[in-house]
Amino acid sequence: xxxxxxxxxxxxxxxxxxxxxxxxxxxxxxxxxxxxxxxxxxxxxxxxxxxxxxxxxxxxxxxxxxxxxxxxxxxxxxxxxxxxxxxxxxxxxxxxxxxxxxxxxxxxxxxxxxxxxxxxxxxxxxxxxxxxxxxxxxxxxxxxxxxxxxxxxxxxxxxxxxxxxxxxxxxxxxxxxxxxxxxxxxxxxxx
Numbered sequence: 169x170x171x172x173x174x175x176x177x178x179x180x181x182x183x184x185x186x187x188x189x190x191x192x193x194x195x196x197x198x199x200x201x202x203x204x205x206x207x208x209x210x211x212x213x214x215x216x217x218x219x220x221x222x223x224x225x226x227x228x229x230x231x232x233x234x235x236x237x238x239x240x241x242x243x244x245x246x247x248x249x250x251x252x253x254x255x256x257x258x259x260x261x262x263x264x265x266x267x268x269x270x271x272x273x274x275x276x277x278x279x280x281x282x283x284x285x286x287x288x289x290x291x292x293x294x295x296x297x298x299x300x301x302x303x304x305x306x307x308x309x310x311x312x313x314x315x316x317x318x319x320x321x322x323x324x325x326x327x328x329x330x331x332x333x334x335x336x337x338x339x340x341x342x343x344x345x346x347x348x349x350x351x352x353x354x355x356x357x358x359x
Contacts (some may be wrong), residue, residue: 177332183293183304188343193351193358194283204287205306206234218292224334230284237288245292256292268359310336
């Protein structure tokens with residue numbers, strides 16, 4: 169986050185807000201499963217395997233769909249070269265539009281599949297040397313970097329840019345609040 173310029177930082181913050189919005193809509197639409205937070209789905213998978221093995225299929229499919237989205241987004245990013253961000257974001261927009269259409273047609277599972285593919289692909293927006301440089305759909309690392317940065321600042325050992333990680337987390341959280349609000353108030357237009 170600190171290694172990218174201001175305009176890309178703004179794009180990352182906006183994309184994290186989008187991810188929060190979409191994950192909240194997906195969470196409320198998928199019986200408390202996630203479309204972008206695979207750590208949560210992994211925990212649900214483990215719990216479901218013990219408490220309700222048949223239900224474990226749902227988080228397993230969501231995880232597989234997310235991985236497929238990351239995979240597809242990575243292939244597209246590799247082919248797009250310097251236009252990687254535009255190509256990946258166009259794919260995400262297309263998948264989200266398809267999800268909205270599927271939701272309007274009451275194809276619930278298709279809607280969720282397209283949401284999870286989109287959120288997986290979104291993580292290919294910011295890559296450096298073939299790896300994710302800014303995670304957009306998960307914030308544990310951002311919160312760790314924020315806290316470490318504040319600690320380094322207080323001890324005088326660095327910590328510049330700690331606020332960028334906090335802004336990224338706030339953006340995801342704000343997007344989640346807005347996604348829940350819109351879905352509850354206007355479910356037909358949330359997507």
